[in-house]
Amino acid sequence: MADITADAFRDDPVNRWLFGNPRSIASAFRVLARDIYSKRGFCHMAGNEGATMWFDHRVAGANDRLTVLAQLHLAIGQLRHGTAGSMGRAIRAGELMAQHHPAEPHLYLFTIGTRPSARGTGLGKALLAPVLEACDRDGTACYLENSNPDNHSYYAMHGFETRGRFACGEGGPPLEPMWRDPR
Secondary structure, eight states: OHHHHHHHTTTOHHHHHHHSSHHHHHHHHHHHIIIIITTTSEEEEETTTEEEEEEETTSTTOOOSOOHHHHHHHHHHHHHHOOTTHHHHHHHHHHHHHHHSOOSOOEEEEEEEEOGGGTTTTHHHHHHHHHHHHHHHHTOOEEEEEOOGGGHHHHHHTTOEEOOOEESSTTOOEEEEEEEOOO
8 A cells, every 4th residue: 555655656746855766755655554544544445556545533632643663663764765854854744734734523635646557547536436425425524735736636626625835844845735525
């Protein structure tokens, strides 16, 4: 799952700025998938071609923070594979994302991605649709941070609306918080 999404995000402006190269992105996504989203969130995969990682922010006290051990794993991965300053940029981006994260109950879409060979096949929509349908049925809102301006229309097509923009760090590219009310 982490390798699929890392492959999908290999040319993503924010992730390239944060981590510097695909190996570093993959290392970070492996830690996040293993220590947050597969344990305390929920994930979907479509074979080896597409994946999503979600977290439920409807539960009071829901904790999507990395443990100290996971932070150590992230740091080791960045020391091995990252570029100079990647760990500091990642920490600062995480702090900024937390500051902008909405307080309202919602499901958080951390990643949705398909391998380049599967783009344009409808696989992303197939991964997203069941969760959005369940949210509509249950009256649950969704939130994401769009890290690539090229994806704005895709998320807008699924009902997400922009809630401003903020740089992911000093000199970094913008993140676009997007919210989707249930339909």
